[in-house]
Amino acid sequence: MAEILLEAANLDVGYATGWAKPATVVVKNVSLSIGRGEVVGIVGESGSGKTTLGRALLGLVRPLAGTIRFAGTDITRLDEAAMRPLRRRMQMVFQDPMASxxxxxxxxxxxxxxxxxxxxxxxxxxxxxxxxxxxxxxxxxxxxxxxxxxxxxxxxxxxxxxxxxxxxxPDFVLADEIVSGLDVSTQAQVLRLIGDLSRDMGLAMAFISHDLSVIRAVCDRVLVMRQGEITEEGACETVFAAPRSPYTRSLIDAIPLPVPDPHWLARLPEAVP
Structure with a gap:
């Protein structure tokens, strides 16, 4: 198994809803690890807590409970000044490039x-x-x-x-729904690029998506989230072939997946500049 680069344990993340009111918990008791060079998919319906979890992993949102370790350093409570030396090593690709x-x-x-x-x-x-x-x-x-x-x-x-x-x-990249606004052909080109970069640079990556076929194409492991909790995790082929969670099965049934061809990205024509 690859050396663990990023690890979260018993993570709760939430947002304040008003003065003197308790925070609304969005991510509940989540534990995960991402190894060097590993691409881990985070999938779930809208509002399941995927993006909030990703931002917490990058130190952009401070968790209510639990710990986050990056390259052996506990970053859970680091202030911005202490985080600054790590920012270069932890990068994010946003969903809407026009906005970012x-x-x-x-x-x-x-x-x-x-x-x-x-x-x-x-x-x-x-x-x-x-x-x-x-x-x-x-x-x-x-x-x-x-x-x-x-x-x-x-x-x-x-x-x-x-x-x-x-x-x-960087050592770690968070990609948040980065192909959701693209046409199918451009999606395939970007996915192939992500796979090539991850392999060539040894990047650890968390790939957030609601599209199961995208997760299956680029990820080594997948975490399935529902209402802020991880309901299932495992190797992509194992989870998609024999899901243990009824929720995972419902996601697969809702978006029927074709018989996978592991070489489909490699056969696509090169992108035209």
């Missing part, structure tokens, strides 16, 4: 600013060289550097979001 990319900045600035901030490039020239290299890695032309987000397609914007995350050479 600054519309006033060209892609060159969006990509080079984090490199300069985290000290991965000493000069703007070095930062541009690294950004160009990463754009090529995610299948975008260098001309994209001189464009604004609105001048790119949805799939291209999502690739910029992926580039922004992986160029910092």
């Amino acid at each position: 990319l600054n519309p006033r900045h060209m892609i060159a600035r969006i990509l080079t600013a984090p490199l300069r901030l985290h000290g991965l490039a000493r000069t703007q020239r070095e930062a541009l060289a690294l950004a160009s290299q990463t754009l090529d890695q995610v299948g975008l032309p260098l001309a994209a550097l001189q464009r604004y987000p609105h001048e790119l397609s949805g799939g291209q914007r999502q690739r910029v979001g992926i580039a922004r995350a992986v160029m910092l050479k």
Whole structure:
């Protein structure tokens, strides 16, 4: 088994509903682990707590109870100053790239600013060289550097979001519903890119989705969430072939899955820049 990179134990996460009122608990007593180089899917219906769990794992939401350890460090109660050295190693790709990319900045600035901030490039020239290299890695032309987000397609914007995350050479990436707004062909291209990057860079990844076929295509293990709790977990093939939880079975029955072809992504044509 791969070395554990990220581990949560007995995690409760919630949000305050008003002054002097108890917090509404959204994630309840969740325990999980993600190994280096492992892609773990988190699946469930809307409102099941998937995104809240993901944000807690990144230290963006402080849990009400439980612990989170990253690379052996307990990050559960760290303040922002203490978390800052770990931010480069923990990255997120957002669901809506148009909302997460600054519309006033060209892609060159969006990509080079984090490199300069985290000290991965000493000069703007070095930062541009690294950004160009990463754009090529995610299948975008260098001309994209001189464009604004609105001048790119949805799939291209999502690739910029992926580039922004992986160029910092993180250990862990959280991908939150990153293909839900894309057409089927572009979804397949982005999924193949995620698989290639995870394999080539040894990334640990949590992949949040409501789409069971997406989880099955890219993940090693899957966690099934319902009403803030994990109802089932295991290797993807095991869970999909013989689900133990009636809820998991209902999800599979609601979206019938074809007989899986493990090589379907590899046979797709290369993305056109």
